[in-house]
Amino acid sequence: xxxxxxxxxxxxxxxxxxxxxxxxxxxxxxxxxxxxxxxxxxxxxxxxxxxxxxxxxxxxxxxxxxxxxxxxxxxxxxxxxxxxxx
Amino acid sequence: xxxxxxxxxxxxxxxxxxxxxxxxxxxxxxxxxxxxxxxxxxxxxxxxxxxxxxxxxxxxxxxxxxxxxxxxxxxxxxxxxxxxxx
Numbered sequence: 737x738x739x740x741x742x743x744x745x746x747x748x749x750x751x752x753x754x755x756x757x758x759x760x761x762x763x764x765x766x767x768x769x770x771x772x773x774x775x776x777x778x779x780x781x782x783x784x785x786x787x788x789x790x791x792x793x794x795x796x797x798x799x800x801x802x803x804x805x806x807x808x809x810x811x812x813x814x815x816x817x818x819x820x821x822x
Numbered sequence: 823x824x825x826x827x828x829x830x831x832x833x834x835x836x837x838x839x840x841x842x843x844x845x846x847x848x849x850x851x852x853x854x855x856x857x858x859x860x861x862x863x864x865x866x867x868x869x870x871x872x873x874x875x876x877x878x879x880x881x882x883x884x885x886x887x888x889x890x891x892x893x894x895x896x897x898x899x900x901x902x903x904x905x906x907x908x
Contacts, residue, residue: 740826740885744852765881766830766853785897795851796897799826805891811871811882 737800739778741769745794753796756784823886825864827855831880839882842870 741761745753754763760781761769773781778798785796827847831839840849846867847855859867864884871882 742828742851742854744854765828765883768828768830768854768883782897789897797851797854798895798897799885800893800895801887801891805887807886809884809886811868811875811884 737773737775737778738802738806739769739771739773740799741796743767743794743796745789745796749788749790749794752788753785756781823859823861823864824888824892825855825857825859826885827882829853829880829882831875831882835874835876835880838874839871842867 739761741757743753743757744767750767753767757763757769760773760777761771763769778800789796825847827843829839829843830853836853839853843849843855846859846863847857849855864886875882
């Protein structure tokens, strides 16, 4: 499946979260990532997140879809090199 | 179409951007919005963004898709009341 992931976590965990997400997905903006993940990798990523995130403070949202139905438009500067998967 | 929009803009324009996006979409996390938009509203939103965003500093990404192909999973706290459109 193709994923868009966004996180909003306490400042002290931002670096760790960034590093973790970069292992699995393409960093396209601030706290936004995208890319194709196997089901196994998706499960692995979620279990790694759960190892250090704080339930009451942090939030991660995964949108999943079949990549062929997804379109993307960037208004303004492309701050990160976006993937070419779509 | 169903949209997910994320922005990364200079601090001084965050409030204005937030207010604008709230007119059109559901605020689900920090700088992340989602919702259904007609083509006319999508064009209107983009033209409103372009009135005050700065090309060299700001970035807005729109992902668009047919809502029926999109799934969403939240890990951790649901910081904003998410829409029930999906």
